[in-house]
Amino acid sequence: MSDTYILGIETSCDETAVAIIKNGREIISNVVASQIDSHKRFGGVVPEIASRHHVEQITLVLEEAFNESGLNWNDIDAIAVTEGPGLVGALLIGVNAAKALAYAKNKPLVGVHHIAGHIYANRLEEEFQFPLLALIVSGGHTELVLMREHGHYEVIGETRDDAAGEAYDKVARMLHLPYPGGPHIDRLAARGEVSIDFPRAWLEEDSFDFSFSGLKSAVINKIHNAKQKGESLKEEDIAASFQASVIDVLATKTVKAAKQYQVKQVIVAGGVAANKGLREELEAKFTETDIPLLIPPLKLCTDNAAMIAAAGTINYQQGKRSGLELNANPSLQL
Ligand code: KG4
Ligand code: ZN
Numbered sequence: 001m002s003d004t005y006i007l008g009i010e011t012s013c014d015e016t017a018v019a020i021i022k023n024g025r026e027i028i029s030n031v032v033a034s035q036i037d038s039h040k041r042f043g044g045v046v047p048e049i050a051s052r053h054h055v056e057q058i059t060l061v062l063e064e065a066f067n068e069s070g071l072n073w074n075d076i077d078a079i080a081v082t083e084g085p086g087l088v089g090a091l092l093i094g095v096n097a098a099k100a101l102a103y104a105k106n107k108p109l110v111g112v113h114h115i116a117g118h119i120y121a122n123r124l125e126e127e128f129q130f131p132l133l134a135l136i137v138s139g140g141h142t143e144l145v146l147m148r149e150h151g152h153y154e155v156i157g158e159t160r161d162d163a164a165g166e167a168y169d170k171v172a173r174m175l176h177l178p179y180p181g182g183p184h185i186d187r188l189a190a191r192g193e194v195s196i197d198f199p200r201a202w203l204e205e206d207s208f209d210f211s212f213s214g215l216k217s218a219v220i221n222k223i224h225n226a227k228q229k230g231e232s233l234k235e236e237d238i239a240a241s242f243q244a245s246v247i248d249v250l251a252t253k254t255v256k257a258a259k260q261y262q263v264k265q266v267i268v269a270g271g272v273a274a275n276k277g278l279r280e281e282l283e284a285k286f287t288e289t290d291i292p293l294l295i296p297p298l299k300l301c302t303d304n305a306a307m308i309a310a311a312g313t314i315n316y317q318q319g320k321r322s323g324l325e326l327n328a329n330p331s332l333q334l
Contacts, residue, residue, distance in 0.1 A: 005071065006316060007101075008071050008309025009058075012086025013139075014045045016057035016067040019306035020076070024313030025123055030306040032059045036180070041125030043179050044169070047087045054093035062097070065305075073105050078252030081310020083111035083322070084332030085140065091328035099324050110312045112323040113334050114303075115141055116153065118269035118315070121300040121307035122262035129264035129292070135254045137278070139165035140178070141285060142210045142250075144257050145334065150334040151314045153334045159209025164246060165272045167212040171242050172220050175235050192236030196222060198245040208257050209236050215245050242313050243277050251281045258291050267294045274301040 003022055010017040020322055035053045039045045067071065081098035084091060095111075102109040119134045134145040142164045144157035162170070172181020175188075198218050201211040219242050226233045250280040258266050266286060271279065279295055286293040300307065 002315060004077050005311040006110075006286070006313045007076050008056035008064070008112075008305040008307075008312055009062075009079065009081040009094045010056045010099050010114075010117065010303055010308045011023040011058065011090050011197075011324055012082045012303040013303060014039055014050050014053075014301040016054050017303065017308075018058075018061045018200035019305035019309050020065055020069045020071060021124075021309035021313060022305055023128070024120075024310055024317070027124060029065045029070065030304060031061050031065045031068065032304050033061050039144060040179055043173060045087070047089050049243050050087055051093060053088055058093060058097050061329045064174055065231065066085060067100070070310070072109075076105070076107060076314070078108040078110050078308050078316045080110045080315070081326075082114050082117065082308050083326060084114065084329035086328075086330060088328050095326060095328045099326060101308060103324060109322045109324070109326060109328050110315045112315060113332055114308075114310045115143070115145075115269070115334050116151075116275045117307035118313040119145065119147070119153075119267065120311035121269060121296045121304070122294050123310055124300060125296060126265075129270050131261060131263045133254070133258050133261060133268060134265040134267045134269055135250065136269045137164040137250065139163060139169065141270060142212070143334075144208050144254065146261055146263070151318050154334060156261070157210065157253065159212060160203075160211040160217060161211050161213035164210070164212060164250065166214045168272065168294065170185075170216050171238075172221055174220055175238065180271075182272060182275065185239045185243060186237045188239035189277055190232040192234060192238070192240030194241050194244040195237045196241035198222075198241050200245050200249050202249065208253055210249060210253070212246065215242065232302050232316050247275075247278050247281045250278060251285050254276060254282065255285050255289065258286075259288065259289065263291060265292050265294060269296065269301075271302045276297050
């Protein structure tokens with residue numbers, strides 16, 4: 001069988017990214033232009049600024065991805081693009097670029113769900129074993145997804161309010177840390193003590209759902225109360241105690257689900273998968289089981305196009321195609 005080369009495009013949030021992947025598993029080139037510096041001073045991603053940056057960057061990033069790869073358009077079998085979820089104006093830049101290229105170069109077009117991309121980032125490291133459980137933790141998502149085969153996703157648990165990354169970013173903001181706050185909390189937490197007993201939302205006994213808004217409010221209240229009483233709280237201890245609560249719930253539910261569904265592999269995906277505390281806790285907990293745990297290397301945890309091309313390869317091989325009527329869908333279901 002001949003090799004399959006898929007070009008991936010990702011513009012759902014604040015990274016403009018293009019990558020080329022061979023046979024769904026091998027990175028040939030992977031270019032990411034981050035806009036974080038442009039959004040930092042606003043304390044979050046500004047959608048209009050994101051769209052404008054994507055327009056400016058997309059052709060440059062595409063060119064660089066080809067330069068890095070040593071390939072040309074004749075080698076490419078299909079174009080995969082993130083169609084959702086994400087910021088609609090940002091998604092549209094990638095979708096329209098992909099459509100224009102598919103038309104001009106006469107290549108099949110394949111729409112990809114952003115979270116499927118985060119999951120498939122792991123397959124760039126190791127082949128999947130089914131059934132597989134994926135813990136997805138990002139700025140917009142907190143989900144436990146069961147996969148019995150390639151390209152099929154069953155959401156068995158999800159957040160009922162804030163996503164894990166969102167909670168990190170909101171708490172970081174309270175502590176006057178720069179955006180995105182997750183990595184800063186992670187760093188502070190490593191130096192702090194778990195001295196504050198923040199709540200853990202276990203929800204119903206048999207539920208794999210999550211809830212982080214209560215925890216976020218508890219942290220905010222604790223900071224306000226201390227200020228009013230003139231007490232000083234160490235921000236390292238707030239970070240460590242908050243992180244302990246998030247990780248406890250995430251890791252405990254993931255292990256429970258992995259055992260209940262008798263999975264052969266557990267994978268972690270999304271920006272919060274970069275969290276050192278979470279990685280350590282999951283590694284410790286899964287060492288006690290005989291279920292292999294796979295966490296992608298840091299640079300594949302956050303948004304990139306290699307993961308979109310990797311997930312797109314499966315769609316392509318399963319015969320899924322998108323027409324030129326493909327549209328950005330900010331609330332696309334997995
Ligand atoms: O997957 P991602 O790059 O974008 C989305 O699709 O949302 O995830 C970004 C999120 C942000 O909320 C960021 O604060 C969080 O991932 N994050 C972290 C860490 N690194 C990134 N959260 C906790 N600890 C980290 N080390
Ligand atoms: Zn993402």
